[in-house]
Structure formats: C-alpha cells, structure tokens
Amino acid sequence: MTTTTQFDTLPERAETQRGLVAVAMSGGVDSSAVAALLQQQGRAVVGLTMQLWNQRRLPELQGDGPAQHRCCSLDDVYDAKAVAQHLNFPHYVVNFEEQFEERVVRPFVDQYLAGRTPVACTNCNTDVKFEPLLRMARQIGAERLATGHYARIRRNDVTSRWELLRARDETKDQSYFLWGLSQEQLSRSDFPLGELTKEEVRALARRANLPVAEKPESMELCFVPTGNYVQFIQAYSRERGISLQNSEGEIVNENGDVVGRHDGVHNFTIGQRKGLGFAAGKPLYVLSIDPEKNRVVVGEDDVLRKTVCEVEGVNWISRDQPSGIIRAFAKIRHKHEPAPAIIEPLAAATARVTFDAPQRAITPGQAAVFYDGDIVLGGAWIC
C-alpha cells in the first residue's frame, strides 16, 4: 500500500466506474503502466493492441539489421502480450490495418505531396484510436478506453462539458495531438497518466515489475520507424504506381527569381534550412511551397515570421463555439510555445488566427491548438 498514495487524487472518475476498461496497448512503457495502474485501482482490464501497418510491406525500406523498437512490430505486440500475461488480464491483437492506411497513411502521403506538413498522430487519434478502436472496446463490453496519452480529461459541471487539459508534466504533454476529439469520444476515454511525470510512470512500471519498464521510448512515427519520411513517401507512392522521379522543380526567392532546383516538394517543410544554401551570407529558409507550380519559395529568416493564418476543420472541445472573437494561446506545432492570439471564427468551421507577435514558420498541414491556461479550447488545421 506504500505505492498508491500519490495517485489518491487521480482516479476521480475511475472511482465511480467499476466496469470493464479497455487499455490501448502499444507495447511501450506508458500504455503498459496504464494497465498496471488501472488494475491496482481494482478495475477489470482488457488489453487491445492494434495491428496498424505491416512493417514488411514496403520491402525497399527494410534495413539489414534487426528492427529497433518499431511500433506495430511483432516485438511490440509480444511486449504488450507479455505485460498482459504478467498482470494476468485478457489481451487481444486487433486488426485496423485497413482503417489506418485509409485514414492516416494515405492522407499523410497526399499532404506531403501537396506541399503540406501533416500531423499523422492527430488523424490516428481522432479517426482510428478513438473511433473504431473505442467502438470495438465498447462492443466487447468495456465502458471506456484508457490510453497512455499524457493529457487530462475532466468534467465541467457548470457547462456540462468534458474538458481536455494539458498533462501535468509539460515536457510530455500530448494534448496537441488530441484536439480533434468529440465530447462523445472524451466522455468514454481515460488518460490515467495525465497527472504523472514520465519518471513516475517508469517508477510505477518498475514497481509493478513490468517487462517493459526499461524499454526506450520511440519518438518516430510508428509507420516510419526510420524517421525518413521522404524515403517512405517515395516507397509508398511507388507501390501505388506514382513515380516521384520527375518531380523536380524550381527553387525561387520572393521575387520569383530562380535560385536553384529541388527534387520534389515532398522533400520540404516550411522553415526548413537544410540544403538551401545562403544568400549574401545569410541562411535561407523555406517560406512556402506551391505544389501547383511545383515551386519552393525561399527567403531570409525575418520573412518567415507571420502574424496571421487561417485555419479549417475547427473543433471546439472544452467550450461551445464562440459567437465572436476570443483571446487564447495558440500552439502551431508540437514543440511550439503557445503564443497569445485572437481567434476569429469564420464560416463553415474555419477561423482566422491573429498572433500578438509574428510567429516563425506557420506551416500548412500542422494544427493550431487553442489553450486557455491548461485547458484545450479547441484546434484546427492550418491552411
């Protein structure tokens, strides 16, 4: 009983939910710790591991050595199973390869080819994890789906809304990837790690003797374990019969003068510096990508900073859609410090975001997520 004290304030909702809970288990330490934690709280747990992507599908991406810590790899599935066996609860591997490709992988590649820089994890959360997987969890009799996300959910009794909050551990916070969730999805989800630090989670995993307690973290996209997106996009496109061999185009400056050539817009992201050379001794950065003209526009750092952007697919989570402008802190990429801005809702789930101060590299395809302190008000895709 020495280990549970620090979590006494945590399971406010779990206290009232005694039914079966499904845990989405990737085989990593976080989701494994969730299973252990819920079990310690007396919950009946069932583990579900998603089979999302066949790592052998694109043979040209296969390295020579053994695969290292790949999500969706057989090793991770076995790790999840080993944790379930260790803790003695039922565990199943469920096949969502079709949905994952349709809703995550293909859009990811299409966005890159259109000169945008997508956030695949958000699509996976909104359209796979908290959609068909949550549905399956409920179909097999679980009341809710618990995941290893670092974020918090709470019920606002005044507004009767489920609110999404940043994790207590700001360095691990994953709320940026969860802004697409609906009230229905939030009401049936549990993020038991939201109050914990990564160190506390590891300590919990060690105390529970989990076989994955010392497993290193994976930082890459699960279906691109090498981290080499360009190589993946080329291989996947080739499989679909699309050749990117002749996708060469011009690199131009702001005046339209050709300053170089590129080998495909999918190789670039806004703000990127690498491989662009210098102009008059100053480094050049990608300012924008024009897939229509197959052009990459470059310029100096100060031009990269912008104050206004438009966003689409707005989802208001912790509050109703505002009737007029509101002030909030907007975060425009995972590693961006939220900056004060005015959000002006426009027609059809679009909005205009005007920052108080110019922000560097506002990138189409990334998400803008609106915060009020720790509360995630909503989010949207940058146009």
Place this chain on the structure above:
Amino acid sequence: MNRVYLDFNATTPVEPAVLDAMLPFFSAEFANAASIHTPGQRARAAVETAREQVAALIGARPQEIIFTSGGTESDNHAIFGVVGQAFLPVSSSGDANSPHLVTTAIEHEAVLNACQALEKQGARVTYLPTNREGLIDLEELRRAIRPETVLITIMHANNELGAVQPLEEIGRIAKEADVYFHADAVQSAGKIPIDVNTLQVDLLSISGHKLYAPKGIGALYVRGGTRLRQLLYGGHHQRGFRPGTENVAGIVGLGKAAEIARKSFGEDAQRISALRDKLQQGLLQRVPHSRVNAGAAPRTPNTTNLVFPGVEGEALLIALDLKGLACSTGAACSSGAVEPSHVLTAIGLPPEEARASLRFSLGRHTTSADIDFALNVVPAAVAQLRELSPTYGKMAEAR
C-alpha cells in the same frame, strides 16, 4: 468463469486414454525405436502397433503410413515430394515442361503456401474456384488437367466451413488422367469415414491434434509405388522416407487416438451433428439476418460457419471470449490479429460478410449444456455489437 470451447477444428484435447497410452514412453519405455536392443525393440513394437492403428482408420496398409510432425509437414512432404520428383530429370528447364499442379482456392495455408513456393521455383498451379457452398466443379477439374500435370491436391473437409469435397469422383478423375492425387484430410480424419482405396488417393495427410492426439504428431499416407522425393535427409528411420528419431510417445498417442476414432466415430458423428444442428438452428432463429455459410454442402458433423451481418467478427470473437465462449473467425496472422478469410472470400462472400462470419466447431466432449450456453451468449453479444455498429442500422432499414 464458465468456459465453453467450440473451437475443436483448431485443436482437440488429448483423450485421457490416449494420454495413458503415451505416458510409459516418456520415461519407463524411453528407448530409441531404432535401437537393436530389447528396450529398443519394445519401442519399435509400440510404433508398429500405432502404424497399424492409423492404417486401419483409413483403410491403408501399415507400411503405407509415414509418421510426421503434423499436418503441415505431411502436406509439404506430399507436395514437394511429388513435384520434386517430377522436377528431377529436367530440373528448372523450359516453361512448357514445368510441372503443373491443380489445387483449390480454399486449401489450408500448408497447401496454398507450398504451392506458391513452387510457383516461385517455376511450377505452374491452377487454383480451382468453388461455388457458394465451397465445392469445386468436377468438369472444371477435368479441364484443368494438362499433360504436364503431376499432382492434384485437394482437401477433404474444409477447416472453416466443414464442406466435404467429392474425393471419390476426384480420385476417379485423377486415376483416369494418371495424375497423383493428394488429399489434406486433417479436418476429416476421425470425423467422417475415409478409405484410401475407395477415394483412390495416392497421398493423404493426417494431423494428431485434430483427433484427440497431441500436437506435434501427424501422418502421411503414401500409396505403395508412389514416387516421392524425401524432404529431410538423415538416418534410416521410417525406411529412409522420413529420417529423425521417432517420436514414440506421440506416435503411440496418434495410434491410440486413431483406434478410438475408428471405433466411435459413427456414434460421435450422430450425437455431434445433432448438437451442431441445434446450435445452427437456434442461432438462425435468435439472431436476425444470420445465415449459414456453405450450409447446403455435405459437411463434417461438427462444423457450422455463420455470418452475422453488421458485426465485426473480430469484436464478436473477443466479446464472446470475455463471456467464456471460445470459437473462431478467419485466420490469425503472425501478430495474432485476424485477417480476412481467404476461404470465405473464395466462396463469394463480400469482404464485410467475410469479416462478419464466425466458426463454431464441436467436439466429442461438447454437451447439450454447452450449446445452450452458446445459444444464450451469442445472440446477446451480436445484439450488443449491432447496437454500436455504424452500418447495421442502415443495413437493417434497407432490408
């Protein structure tokens, strides 16, 4: 938790009498059946008794039985053995002379993947389609046979549907064409009568753990005179056909299980098929829009495969397991996730119906209470899944 097992096509428990027969051969009678001394001779005698018992189950002569590690090895041995022999004189020569095989689209992976491996080595394979009942068209089989056809390999009973192919007619066609005929009888041995002479098969695969013997033991029937290339090279065990120290305990178990099956299967079949029919009828009545896959085919007495439109079979399987009922859907891939069944796709089910199908397979130990339990939990689970299904509401309306 009350657990009911309706997945006997996946595997069966070792029969207590089979276990009793095996136990002495782990320690007390541990000798190598190839040894010359007295203990070795006793082990040899036990192996040969088992060979007679297995032969008796399928109307073969004992010397036509080779013990293997199971159904997969038996299938591989038959297929690579025949084709390897055919390759020998003109190894990987021109296309026209490439050996040709005829099989079906609904075979077990042990046969399908062996055929695909041979295709990569230059062999040609015809995969016969089936009708909605999982049965091949004999005329199509006749037409598929070419001068360079060296083997017809067609399963007896299908593992997912229970559908039984007309082996006797296939055997006649193979004989007329003078082509070797292999049958994967893993799902039929012990469930329905098999006589290798009536069926005119040249090769026939059996797996121990599907008929109440342990896992890791199987047999291949090889008709006397069949030219078969061996797969494994080693000692002179089993007349050099299948080297490797004999798995005496396993072989004794398979023999005993074959003997029990031979004596009891008429009785078993009657009782089990009555329970199967009760389950099938009960589910059809209690689950709206449910249908039987391949229900009009001659089937093994223990198997029924139903489609429950509007559900994900994978979710239903898990829901049922959590309630204590074990059954099966499709085939598991290496991660353990369910893959769409190639069998259900081959008999013409659209993908969403293939994914909505579940197999129940009964066994010697299935009781009426087990069936009542299933009739209780399955309709409730299907209803729960359909309530949360994004497609079922629309589908039911459309009907």
